[in-house]
Amino acid sequence: MFLSIEKAAEVLKEGGIVAIPTETVYGLAGNAFDENAVARIFAAKERPYFDPLIVHIAEFNELETLAEEIPENAKLLAEKFWPGPLTLVLPKKTSVSNLITGGLSTIAVRMPKKQIARDIIKLAGVPLAAPSANMFQRLSPTNASHVAEQLGSRIDGIVDGGACEVGVESTVVGFENGIPVVYRPGAVTGEMIAECLGMGYEIRRITLNSQLSTLNSSLPSPGLLNKHYCPSTPLFLGLPSEVSENCGLLAFGELPRNLRVFAKVLNLSEKACATEAAANLYGMLHELDSCKLSRIFAMLLPPVGLGNAVNDRLRRAALSLPN
Ligand code: TXA
Ligand code: MG
Numbered sequence: 001m002f003l004s005i006e007k008a009a010e011v012l013k014e015g016g017i018v019a020i021p022t023e024t025v026y027g028l029a030g031n032a033f034d035e036n037a038v039a040r041i042f043a044a045k046e047r048p049y050f051d052p053l054i055v056h057i058a059e060f061n062e063l064e065t066l067a068e069e070i071p072e073n074a075k076l077l078a079e080k081f082w083p084g085p086l087t088l089v090l091p092k093k094t095s096v097s098n099l100i101t102g103g104l105s106t107i108a109v110r111m112p113k114k115q116i117a118r119d120i121i122k123l124a125g126v127p128l129a130a131p132s133a134n135m136f137q138r139l140s141p142t143n144a145s146h147v148a149e150q151l152g153s154r155i156d157g158i159v160d161g162g163a164c165e166v167g168v169e170s171t172v173v174g175f176e177n178g179i180p181v182v183y184r185p186g187a188v189t190g191e192m193i194a195e196c197l198g199m200g201y202e203i204r205r206i207t208l209n210s211q212l213s214t215l216n217s218s219l220p221s222p223g224l225l226n227k228h229y230c231p232s233t234p235l236f237l238g239l240p241s242e243v244s245e246n247c248g249l250l251a252f253g254e255l256p257r258n259l260r261v262f263a264k265v266l267n268l269s270e271k272a273c274a275t276e277a278a279a280n281l282y283g284m285l286h287e288l289d290s291c292k293l294s295r296i297f298a299m300l301l302p303p304v305g306l307g308n309a310v311n312d313r314l315r316r317a318a319l320s321l322p323n
Helices: 005-013 035-045 060-065 072-081 115-124 144-154 190-197 274-289 306-319
Strands: 018-020 027-031 054-056 086-091 106-110 171-176 179-184 235-237 247-251 264-267 295-298
Touching: 005 018, 005 027, 005 115, 018 115, 018 144, 027 035, 027 054, 027 115, 035 144, 072 086, 072 171, 072 179, 072 190, 144 274, 179 190, 235 306, 247 274, 264 274, 274 295, 274 306, 295 306
Parallel strands: 054 106, 086 171, 235 295, 247 264, 247 295
Antiparallel strands: 018 027, 086 106, 171 179
16 A cells, blocks of 8 residues: 555556645645546545645646646745645636536646655656545545545555644635635745735635535635534534533643543643644544544634634534534
8 A cells, every 4th residue: 555656656647546745734646637537536535526626736837737827926925935835726727627626717736845745746747636635524634544544445555754744734825816815724824925925914814704614616715615624523612611521632732720521632732832733733633533532622722823724624623513
Protein backbone atom coordinates (compact mmCIF):
# COMPACT_ATOMS: atom_id res chain seq x y z
CA MET A 1 0.00 0.00 0.00
CA PHE A 2 2.86 2.43 0.75
CA LEU A 3 4.60 3.76 -2.35
CA SER A 4 7.84 5.60 -3.10
CA ILE A 5 7.39 8.93 -4.85
CA GLU A 6 8.70 7.42 -8.10
CA LYS A 7 6.22 4.53 -7.97
CA ALA A 8 3.41 6.93 -7.01
CA ALA A 9 4.19 9.11 -10.05
CA GLU A 10 4.10 6.03 -12.27
CA VAL A 11 0.72 4.96 -10.88
CA LEU A 12 -0.63 8.51 -11.35
CA LYS A 13 0.58 8.59 -14.97
CA GLU A 14 -1.32 5.36 -15.60
CA GLY A 15 -4.56 6.85 -14.30
CA GLY A 16 -4.33 5.59 -10.73
CA ILE A 17 -5.28 7.47 -7.55
CA VAL A 18 -2.75 7.88 -4.74
CA ALA A 19 -2.85 9.64 -1.37
CA ILE A 20 -0.01 12.12 -1.03
CA PRO A 21 1.16 14.28 1.87
CA THR A 22 0.96 18.06 1.72
CA GLU A 23 1.75 20.63 4.42
CA THR A 24 -1.98 21.03 5.20
CA VAL A 25 -3.60 17.57 5.08
CA TYR A 26 -3.12 14.44 2.94
CA GLY A 27 -4.70 14.71 -0.51
CA LEU A 28 -6.16 11.96 -2.72
CA ALA A 29 -4.44 12.70 -6.03
CA GLY A 30 -5.19 11.84 -9.65
CA ASN A 31 -4.19 13.26 -13.04
CA ALA A 32 -6.33 16.41 -13.45
CA PHE A 33 -6.50 15.82 -17.22
CA ASP A 34 -7.73 12.22 -16.90
CA GLU A 35 -11.53 12.16 -16.40
CA ASN A 36 -11.42 8.53 -15.35
CA ALA A 37 -8.95 9.21 -12.57
CA VAL A 38 -11.00 12.22 -11.44
CA ALA A 39 -14.19 10.12 -11.39
CA ARG A 40 -12.39 7.49 -9.31
CA ILE A 41 -11.47 10.16 -6.72
CA PHE A 42 -15.16 11.10 -6.30
CA ALA A 43 -16.12 7.43 -6.08
CA ALA A 44 -13.46 6.51 -3.51
CA LYS A 45 -14.48 9.39 -1.24
CA GLU A 46 -18.22 8.97 -1.94
CA ARG A 47 -18.14 12.68 -2.63
CA PRO A 48 -21.06 14.27 -4.51
CA TYR A 49 -20.18 15.57 -7.97
CA PHE A 50 -21.25 19.14 -7.19
CA ASP A 51 -18.38 19.51 -4.71
CA PRO A 52 -15.38 20.62 -6.83
CA LEU A 53 -11.77 19.50 -6.38
CA ILE A 54 -8.59 21.53 -5.91
CA VAL A 55 -5.89 21.12 -8.57
CA HIS A 56 -2.27 21.10 -7.38
CA ILE A 57 0.64 22.47 -9.40
CA ALA A 58 4.41 22.53 -8.87
CA GLU A 59 5.34 25.52 -11.07
CA PHE A 60 3.56 28.80 -11.68
CA ASN A 61 3.48 28.33 -15.47
CA GLU A 62 1.24 25.26 -15.09
CA LEU A 63 -1.49 27.70 -14.13
CA GLU A 64 -1.84 28.66 -17.80
CA THR A 65 -3.16 25.19 -18.58
CA LEU A 66 -5.95 25.59 -16.00
CA ALA A 67 -6.96 29.26 -15.60
CA GLU A 68 -8.31 31.43 -18.39
CA GLU A 69 -7.43 34.62 -16.62
CA ILE A 70 -5.56 35.56 -13.46
CA PRO A 71 -6.84 38.69 -11.69
CA GLU A 72 -4.11 41.10 -10.56
CA ASN A 73 -4.90 40.44 -6.89
CA ALA A 74 -4.59 36.69 -7.47
CA LYS A 75 -1.13 37.18 -9.00
CA LEU A 76 -0.01 39.20 -5.98
CA LEU A 77 -1.32 36.56 -3.57
CA ALA A 78 0.31 33.72 -5.52
CA GLU A 79 3.63 35.59 -5.57
CA LYS A 80 3.51 36.09 -1.83
CA PHE A 81 1.98 32.83 -0.55
CA TRP A 82 2.87 30.12 -3.12
CA PRO A 83 4.11 27.57 -2.53
CA GLY A 84 1.87 27.35 0.52
CA PRO A 85 -1.55 26.76 2.08
CA LEU A 86 -3.51 29.11 -0.20
CA THR A 87 -6.01 28.00 -2.86
CA LEU A 88 -7.06 30.50 -5.53
CA VAL A 89 -10.41 30.19 -7.30
CA LEU A 90 -9.96 31.46 -10.87
CA PRO A 91 -11.95 31.46 -14.14
CA LYS A 92 -11.28 28.07 -15.70
CA LYS A 93 -10.02 27.19 -19.17
CA THR A 94 -12.75 25.53 -21.22
CA SER A 95 -10.41 22.55 -21.67
CA VAL A 96 -10.59 21.79 -17.92
CA SER A 97 -13.02 18.99 -17.12
CA ASN A 98 -16.39 20.05 -15.68
CA LEU A 99 -16.13 17.03 -13.42
CA ILE A 100 -13.27 18.64 -11.47
CA THR A 101 -15.09 21.96 -11.07
CA GLY A 102 -18.52 20.54 -10.26
CA GLY A 103 -19.85 22.33 -13.33
CA LEU A 104 -18.65 25.75 -12.10
CA SER A 105 -16.93 28.18 -14.47
CA THR A 106 -14.07 28.52 -11.98
CA ILE A 107 -11.22 26.25 -10.92
CA ALA A 108 -9.48 26.07 -7.54
CA VAL A 109 -5.67 25.83 -7.76
CA ARG A 110 -2.90 25.62 -5.22
CA MET A 111 0.86 25.09 -5.18
CA PRO A 112 1.67 23.06 -2.07
CA LYS A 113 4.74 23.86 -0.02
CA LYS A 114 5.64 20.32 1.01
CA GLN A 115 8.58 19.21 -1.10
CA ILE A 116 7.37 15.60 -1.48
CA ALA A 117 4.08 16.85 -2.92
CA ARG A 118 5.84 19.06 -5.45
CA ASP A 119 8.28 16.27 -6.36
CA ILE A 120 5.36 13.91 -7.07
CA ILE A 121 3.60 16.51 -9.25
CA LYS A 122 6.84 17.11 -11.18
CA LEU A 123 7.51 13.40 -11.67
CA ALA A 124 3.92 12.74 -12.74
CA GLY A 125 4.30 15.62 -15.22
CA VAL A 126 0.70 16.82 -14.86
CA PRO A 127 -1.32 18.93 -12.42
CA LEU A 128 -2.96 16.72 -9.79
CA ALA A 129 -6.58 17.02 -8.68
CA ALA A 130 -6.53 16.28 -4.96
CA PRO A 131 -9.24 16.74 -2.38
CA SER A 132 -8.45 15.82 1.21
CA ALA A 133 -7.90 12.05 1.48
CA ASN A 134 -10.90 11.24 3.68
CA MET A 135 -14.41 9.94 3.12
CA PHE A 136 -16.89 12.73 2.33
CA GLN A 137 -17.67 14.82 5.44
CA ARG A 138 -15.40 12.78 7.72
CA LEU A 139 -12.25 13.91 9.54
CA SER A 140 -9.38 15.03 7.34
CA PRO A 141 -6.16 12.97 7.50
CA THR A 142 -2.95 14.49 8.84
CA ASN A 143 -0.87 11.32 8.74
CA ALA A 144 -0.64 8.24 6.53
CA SER A 145 -2.42 5.93 8.96
CA HIS A 146 -5.49 8.21 9.02
CA VAL A 147 -5.65 7.73 5.23
CA ALA A 148 -5.12 3.98 5.46
CA GLU A 149 -8.01 3.63 7.93
CA GLN A 150 -10.57 5.48 5.82
CA LEU A 151 -9.47 4.82 2.24
CA GLY A 152 -6.80 2.11 2.30
CA SER A 153 -8.78 -0.47 0.37
CA ARG A 154 -10.29 2.02 -2.11
CA ILE A 155 -7.15 3.59 -3.60
CA ASP A 156 -3.97 2.55 -5.40
CA GLY A 157 -1.51 3.54 -2.69
CA ILE A 158 -0.29 6.03 -0.12
CA VAL A 159 2.92 8.02 0.02
CA ASP A 160 3.91 8.36 3.68
CA GLY A 161 5.40 11.80 4.26
CA GLY A 162 4.92 11.86 8.02
CA ALA A 163 2.69 14.34 9.83
CA CYS A 164 1.32 17.41 8.04
CA GLU A 165 2.95 20.55 9.42
CA VAL A 166 0.00 22.97 9.19
CA GLY A 167 -2.77 20.51 10.01
CA VAL A 168 -5.82 22.35 8.63
CA GLU A 169 -6.84 22.67 4.98
CA SER A 170 -5.68 25.57 2.83
CA THR A 171 -7.35 28.97 2.81
CA VAL A 172 -9.70 29.08 -0.20
CA VAL A 173 -9.97 32.54 -1.79
CA GLY A 174 -12.27 33.55 -4.64
CA PHE A 175 -12.49 36.91 -6.40
CA GLU A 176 -15.73 38.82 -6.76
CA ASN A 177 -15.13 41.79 -9.08
CA GLY A 178 -11.43 41.34 -8.40
CA ILE A 179 -11.94 41.65 -4.64
CA PRO A 180 -10.79 38.61 -2.61
CA VAL A 181 -13.36 36.71 -0.55
CA VAL A 182 -12.29 33.97 1.87
CA TYR A 183 -14.50 30.92 1.31
CA ARG A 184 -12.61 28.73 3.78
CA PRO A 185 -10.29 30.08 6.53
CA GLY A 186 -6.81 28.56 6.79
CA ALA A 187 -3.21 29.34 7.65
CA VAL A 188 -3.11 32.29 5.23
CA THR A 189 -5.42 34.55 7.21
CA GLY A 190 -7.67 37.42 6.09
CA GLU A 191 -5.27 39.79 7.82
CA MET A 192 -2.30 38.42 5.83
CA ILE A 193 -4.26 38.75 2.58
CA ALA A 194 -5.29 42.33 3.36
CA GLU A 195 -1.72 43.20 4.27
CA CYS A 196 -0.35 41.68 1.07
CA LEU A 197 -2.83 43.55 -1.12
CA GLY A 198 -2.49 46.79 0.82
CA MET A 199 -6.21 46.93 1.38
CA GLY A 200 -7.50 49.30 4.01
CA TYR A 201 -10.47 47.11 4.84
CA GLU A 202 -11.17 43.71 6.28
CA ILE A 203 -11.29 40.84 3.79
CA ARG A 204 -14.82 39.51 3.49
CA ARG A 205 -15.37 36.01 4.78
CA ILE A 206 -18.17 33.67 3.92
CA THR A 207 -19.37 32.64 7.35
CA LEU A 208 -21.12 29.51 8.49
CA ASN A 209 -24.34 31.41 9.08
CA SER A 210 -24.45 32.68 5.53
CA GLN A 211 -24.50 29.13 4.26
CA LEU A 212 -27.28 26.63 4.08
CA SER A 213 -27.10 23.54 6.21
CA THR A 214 -28.48 21.29 3.52
CA LEU A 215 -26.68 19.87 0.50
CA ASN A 216 -26.97 22.64 -2.03
CA SER A 217 -25.06 23.44 -5.18
CA SER A 218 -25.82 27.15 -5.19
CA LEU A 219 -23.24 28.01 -2.51
CA PRO A 220 -20.32 30.23 -3.61
CA SER A 221 -18.03 27.35 -2.66
CA PRO A 222 -20.16 24.23 -2.76
CA GLY A 223 -17.89 22.07 -0.61
CA LEU A 224 -18.27 24.41 2.32
CA LEU A 225 -21.36 22.73 3.60
CA ASN A 226 -22.02 23.29 7.25
CA LYS A 227 -21.83 19.58 7.99
CA HIS A 228 -18.21 18.69 7.56
CA TYR A 229 -15.02 17.41 9.12
CA CYS A 230 -16.90 15.32 11.63
CA PRO A 231 -15.87 12.55 14.01
CA SER A 232 -18.42 9.77 14.45
CA THR A 233 -18.75 10.66 18.16
CA PRO A 234 -21.15 13.62 18.66
CA LEU A 235 -19.16 16.81 19.24
CA PHE A 236 -20.29 19.85 21.24
CA LEU A 237 -18.68 23.26 21.62
CA GLY A 238 -17.65 24.71 24.96
CA LEU A 239 -17.68 23.21 28.43
CA PRO A 240 -20.87 21.58 29.64
CA SER A 241 -22.43 22.65 32.93
CA GLU A 242 -22.78 18.99 33.79
CA VAL A 243 -20.78 16.12 32.38
CA SER A 244 -22.46 12.78 31.88
CA GLU A 245 -20.52 9.54 31.85
CA ASN A 246 -17.79 8.72 29.37
CA CYS A 247 -17.27 12.17 27.84
CA GLY A 248 -14.07 13.46 26.26
CA LEU A 249 -12.62 16.98 26.22
CA LEU A 250 -10.59 18.66 23.50
CA ALA A 251 -9.01 21.51 25.44
CA PHE A 252 -6.96 24.59 24.51
CA GLY A 253 -4.56 26.45 26.78
CA GLU A 254 -4.98 26.41 30.52
CA LEU A 255 -7.09 23.47 31.57
CA PRO A 256 -10.36 24.16 33.33
CA ARG A 257 -10.86 22.78 36.83
CA ASN A 258 -12.85 19.65 37.49
CA LEU A 259 -11.21 17.65 34.74
CA ARG A 260 -11.66 14.36 36.52
CA VAL A 261 -15.25 14.27 35.30
CA PHE A 262 -13.95 13.65 31.76
CA ALA A 263 -13.02 10.13 30.74
CA LYS A 264 -10.36 11.43 28.33
CA VAL A 265 -8.77 14.88 27.93
CA LEU A 266 -6.47 16.01 25.12
CA ASN A 267 -5.04 19.53 24.92
CA LEU A 268 -4.59 21.11 21.46
CA SER A 269 -1.93 23.41 22.88
CA GLU A 270 -1.02 23.75 26.54
CA LYS A 271 0.77 27.01 25.80
CA ALA A 272 -2.32 28.31 23.97
CA CYS A 273 -0.58 28.52 20.58
CA ALA A 274 -3.03 28.46 17.65
CA THR A 275 -0.39 27.13 15.22
CA GLU A 276 0.30 24.17 17.49
CA ALA A 277 -3.46 23.67 17.95
CA ALA A 278 -4.04 23.54 14.18
CA ALA A 279 -1.26 20.96 13.75
CA ASN A 280 -2.82 18.80 16.49
CA LEU A 281 -6.49 19.29 15.58
CA TYR A 282 -7.33 16.32 13.35
CA GLY A 283 -4.90 13.91 15.05
CA MET A 284 -6.52 14.57 18.43
CA LEU A 285 -10.04 14.38 16.99
CA HIS A 286 -9.13 11.03 15.40
CA GLU A 287 -7.77 9.84 18.75
CA LEU A 288 -10.81 10.97 20.77
CA ASP A 289 -13.07 9.44 18.14
CA SER A 290 -11.38 6.06 18.61
CA CYS A 291 -11.98 6.07 22.40
CA LYS A 292 -15.64 5.00 22.21
CA LEU A 293 -16.77 8.10 24.13
CA SER A 294 -20.42 9.09 24.33
CA ARG A 295 -19.66 12.77 23.55
CA ILE A 296 -16.73 15.04 22.84
CA PHE A 297 -16.67 18.63 24.13
CA ALA A 298 -14.31 21.06 22.41
CA MET A 299 -13.09 24.45 23.62
CA LEU A 300 -12.95 27.19 20.99
CA LEU A 301 -9.78 29.24 20.37
CA PRO A 302 -9.54 33.04 20.53
CA PRO A 303 -10.83 34.11 17.07
CA VAL A 304 -7.58 35.55 15.70
CA GLY A 305 -5.23 34.21 13.00
CA LEU A 306 -5.27 30.42 12.75
CA GLY A 307 -7.76 30.36 15.64
CA ASN A 308 -10.45 31.24 13.08
CA ALA A 309 -9.57 28.23 10.93
CA VAL A 310 -9.57 25.81 13.89
CA ASN A 311 -12.89 27.22 15.18
CA ASP A 312 -14.41 26.94 11.69
CA ARG A 313 -13.60 23.20 11.57
CA LEU A 314 -14.83 22.65 15.15
CA ARG A 315 -18.12 24.47 14.45
CA ARG A 316 -18.74 22.32 11.38
CA ALA A 317 -17.88 19.16 13.31
CA ALA A 318 -20.32 20.23 16.04
CA LEU A 319 -23.13 20.75 13.56
CA SER A 320 -22.76 17.24 12.27
CA LEU A 321 -25.00 14.38 13.10
CA PRO A 322 -23.18 11.12 13.71
CA ASN A 323 -24.17 8.20 11.52
O1 TXA B 1 -5.28 22.03 1.96
C1 TXA B 1 -6.06 21.66 1.10
O2 TXA B 1 -6.71 22.47 0.40
C2 TXA B 1 -6.23 20.16 0.87
C3 TXA B 1 -4.89 19.61 0.35
C4 TXA B 1 -4.97 18.19 -0.09
O3 TXA B 1 -4.43 20.43 -0.70
N1 TXA B 1 -7.29 19.89 -0.04
C5 TXA B 1 -8.58 20.05 0.29
O4 TXA B 1 -9.46 19.73 -0.72
O5 TXA B 1 -8.96 20.45 1.37
P1 TXA B 1 -11.03 19.53 -0.47
O6 TXA B 1 -11.55 18.99 -1.75
O7 TXA B 1 -11.26 18.71 0.73
O8 TXA B 1 -11.58 20.97 -0.31
C6 TXA B 1 -11.67 21.81 -1.43
C7 TXA B 1 -12.53 22.98 -1.12
C8 TXA B 1 -13.97 22.57 -1.08
O9 TXA B 1 -14.59 23.19 0.02
C9 TXA B 1 -14.52 23.09 -2.39
O10 TXA B 1 -15.87 23.46 -2.32
C10 TXA B 1 -13.64 24.31 -2.65
O11 TXA B 1 -12.38 23.95 -2.17
N2 TXA B 1 -13.58 24.57 -4.09
C11 TXA B 1 -13.02 23.79 -5.04
N3 TXA B 1 -13.22 24.31 -6.26
C12 TXA B 1 -13.92 25.46 -6.09
C13 TXA B 1 -14.44 26.46 -6.97
N4 TXA B 1 -14.28 26.39 -8.28
N5 TXA B 1 -15.12 27.50 -6.42
C14 TXA B 1 -15.28 27.60 -5.09
N6 TXA B 1 -14.81 26.68 -4.20
C15 TXA B 1 -14.14 25.62 -4.69
MG1 MG C 1 -12.03 17.96 2.41
